[in-house]
Amino acid sequence: MAASDSLDAPAGTAGQLSRGDIPVMRRASLREQVRQAVEELIVFGKLAPGEHLAEESLAELLGVSRQPVREALQSLSVAGFVDLRAGRGAxxxxxxxxxxxEVFHVRALLESDSCRLAAQNVDDDGVRRLEAIYTQGHEASQRNEDPRRLIELNRAFHRAITEIGANRVSLALLADLERRAGWYLATIITNRAPSSWAEHRAILDAIAARDADLAGDLMLNHIDHSRELLEFTGQ
Amino acid sequence: MAASDSLDAPAGTAGQLSRGDIPVMRRASLREQVRQAVEELIVFGKLAPGEHLAEESLAELLGVSRQPVREALQSLSVAGFVDLRAGRGAxxxxxxxxxxxEVFHVRALLESDSCRLAAQNVDDDGVRRLEAIYTQGHEASQRNEDPRRLIELNRAFHRAITEIGANRVSLALLADLERRAGWYLATIITNRAPSSWAEHRAILDAIAARDADLAGDLMLNHIDHSRELLEFTGQ
DNA sequence: GTCATCCATACTGCATACAGTATGGAGCGA
DNA sequence: TCGCTCCATACTGTATGCAGTATGGATGAC
Known part of the structure; x- marks a missing residue:
């Protein structure tokens, strides 16, 4: 890391340090903390769908004033976790x-495209990074480890590909879609497909071979395939 | 419309009316009005990129307090029109x-998919609606009408297809992306391709024939093709 | 003249206050 | 008993107040 390099240098030559190289713990804004807290309450089912989120009571629960709560709720509204009814609140x-x-469908589209881009942009270092995650995931999957760890590794693999694809707009949209998808998985989806590391292997190979079309198609099938295995409650 | 039907009915039988059938002018919230006002100021270049948007002065300019301005700025930040720097403001x-x-690329992806869905979902009424817009656009284009009307018709055609595609998640994302794209067109893009109603004709035919794959591919080429004709300033 | 330090300024982020409105139930009449 | 009206209540939407902090220029040291 650049910062530690500079720290190793003799005192007085710290001029190489640039803004943010030595970050200090800067507490996130209250509205951001509130946002995360409420999102977790929703995702973990502590707040049930349809429930009225009165600003005052939420504020008291979290030990802050109404203002940051309001702003957090508006942000959560954009992300699709709460609905704002005019004059009624959240x-x-x-x-x-x-x-x-629909969310899974759009996610499949964007991820497939990211995968295509990844196959075009990837360098040897990127391939190594994917290999590392794949190995971890494959082994953890075969050893039948803790489901939460498996989910985490699965996400890591997908996110790494998206980052190599390097379309920041797509990246931002996918971040939101993934959090929504996570909520759905935790609530209205009763049966989820196990992540297939065999398919991941094929995708990784396609990327390593810089075969963009194949990589994109594989990813599309990968996600759409798993989507068909999902079982939804209701509707 | 259901409302007018009921209004034609004899007095006293208004029980058929349901909520919202006779909407009254309900002023949008201040934060929403502020949001739109500021977005227009940005899109029309009245507020230059990089400019600091101080809450107080904006509030005074618009005749409201800081509160709705704050909330509007946060909303605009999500939409990509302003950046919020912690402790510095917007x-x-x-x-x-x-x-x-990147925005044009993602837009192409989502619209292409919507087009594919449209070809699967469309009914005869939908085809007629597209035909009507096409005819208007084609003729207006041949008569070389006001560019703003041409742009409007172009948008109408694309939006109609997206609505027939009927993926609401995609629809919501596209609404945001289109507004951003409009801003780019107005600022950093110096030369835009004329909308091709010949290509629109082919897309419409594919939808009418319920050929989903063809419709999707045509739309992808249509947008990606026009993207290549764009010339960007800077970078 | 150059550089670091200090401070006045301006503005954000959060808290509080106030006015207006949606809602559900009590009360009243048929 | 049923339905309408009216009102108390609770909560939102907006305004204002206050404390803390980032910033840029003035001031002084070298």
Missing amino acids: FVHEPTAREAR | FVHEPTAREAR
Whole structure:
């Protein structure tokens, strides 16, 4: 890391340091902390779909004033976790099976494209990074480790590909879609497909071979295939 | 419309009316009005990229308090029109050529998919609606009408297809992307391709024939093709 | 003249205050 | 018993107040 290099240098030659090289713990804004807290409450089911989120009571619960709570709720509204009814306030969004399918569909589109881009942009270092995650995931999967770890590794693999694809707009959209998808998985989706590391292997090979079309098609099938295995409650 | 039907009915039988059938002018919230006002100021170049948007002065300019301005700025930040720097406030976002390309790319992806869905979902009424817009656009284009009307018709055609495609998640994302794209077109893009109604004709035919794959491919080429004709300033 | 330090300024982020409105139930009449 | 009206309540939307911090220029040291 550049910062530690500079720290190793003799005192007085710290001029190489640039802004942010030595970050200090800067507490995130209250509205951001509130946002994360409320999102977790929703994702973990502590706040049920349809529930009215009164600003005052939420503020008291979290030990802050209404203001940051308001702003957090508006942000969560954009992300699809709550609905704002004019004059009524915020209510926990009630996801439908249709909506879940749509989110997964769009996610498949964007990830497939990112995968295509990744195959075009990837360098040897990127391939090594993917290999490392794949090995971890493959082994963890075969050893039947903790499901949460498996999910985490699965996400890591997908995110790494998206980052190599390097379309920041797509990256930002996918971040939101993934969090929504995670919520759906935790609530209205009763049965999820196991992540297939055999398919991941094929995708990785296509990327390593810089075969963009193949990589994109494989990823599309990979996600759409798993989507068909999902079972939705309701609708 | 259901409302007028009911209004034609004899007095006293108004029980058929349901919520919202007779909407009254309900002023949008201040934060929403501020949001739109500031977005227009940015899109029309009244506020230059990089400019600092101080809450107080904006509030005074618009005749409201800081509160709705704050909330509007946060909303505009999510939409990509302003950047929020912690402790510094809001600055008009400075779009790059790369970012513009990425937005157009993602837009092409989503619209192409919507087009595919449209070809699967469309009914005869939908085809007629597209035909009507096409005819208008084609003729207006041949008569070389006001560029703003041409742009409007072009948008109408694309939006109609997206609506027939009926993926609401995609629809919402595209609405945002289109507004960003409009801004880029107005600022950093110096030369835009004329909308091709010949290509629109082919897309419409594919939808009418319910040929989803062809429709999707045509739309992808249509947008990606026009993207290549764009010339960007900077970067 | 150059550089570091200090401070006045301006503005954000959060808290509080106030006015207006949606809502559900009590009360009243049929 | 049923339905309408009216009102108390609770909560949102907006305004204002206050404390903390980033910034740029003035001031002084070298």
